[in-house]
Amino acid sequence: MCCCDECGCGCYDAFCDSCCPCIPYDTRENIFYCGICLAVLAGAVLFAVLLAAYGFIRHVDVAVEDASLTRFALATSPVTAFAYNLSLTLTVRNRNWAMSIKNTAPLEADYSFDGQRFDRVRLADEGDVHPAGKTRVYHLASGADGAYVALGNAGVAEFARENATGTFQVEVALAGEVRYQAHLTKCKLAATCPLKLQLAPPGTPGVVFQRVKCKLAKPDKNC
Known part of the structure; x- marks a missing residue:
């Protein structure tokens, strides 16, 4: 210097x-x-x-916010089948603040009674994108005059027991496959929502429904 x-x-x-x-x-x-x-x-x-x-995946939250059962009757001839009307509001929340979620398979909900499925409803198609931090709300209304269900004698007896009380245990099971943004691995999305639904035929006072948080299946090792 x-x-x-x-x-x-x-x-x-x-x-x-x-x-x-x-x-x-x-x-x-x-x-x-x-x-x-x-x-x-x-x-x-x-x-x-x-x-x-x-870098770290936060799995979704799934809940049934509202549900109503206005018809639930069992026919046993010629086969066991349900005549039913079921409506519910189901939410799926993406808990990641930066990562979106893309469906790599359709997202569907199964309805079952006594372990036997009697209907399946599609919520979202393959390729649907769930933005980061957002909650998707699905309003589902299903019904049938004769939805086949393989109950067997034990299932018929269980229906008769629950029918006597007017409260039915129906399970909603969510199933799909997703990929999280910036990750290559496909992850299964599975959740079960056990519901206790009091039968309320049209014209009768509405039944107050308590929100049910669904239980997620254990994620795969790479998810």
Whole structure:
């Protein structure tokens, strides 16, 4: 470092090849290395944010917010079949604040009684995208005059027992396959929602329904 007359009080610095203010060389060197440290720190913070956003999967929350059963009758001849009308409001919440979820298979809900399925309803198609942090609300209304169900003698007896009380145990099971944004692995989405539904035929007072949080199946190892 040497005095530079043409710069007045300036000093010539070979690093910048120009006349610089009279800042000691050690000070300028410290500023340079502090800048490098800040850049490294900013990179580390950015990496941590990206890791938190896309590195860890938070699985969905599934719940039945409302449900009503206005008809539930069993026919046993020529086969066991239900005549029923069931309506429910089901929600699926994407708990990830940055990652969207894409369906790699249709998302469906199965209705079953005493372990036997009697209907299946499609909620969303393959390719449907569930945005980050959003809750999807599905309003489902299903009914049939003769939905086949393989109950057997034990199932018929269980129906007779529940029919005597006017309260039926119906299970809603969600099934699908999804891929989380920035992940290559396809993950199964499965949840069960056990419902206790009091039969309320049209024209009778409505029954207050208590929200049911569905139980998610244990995720696969890579999910």
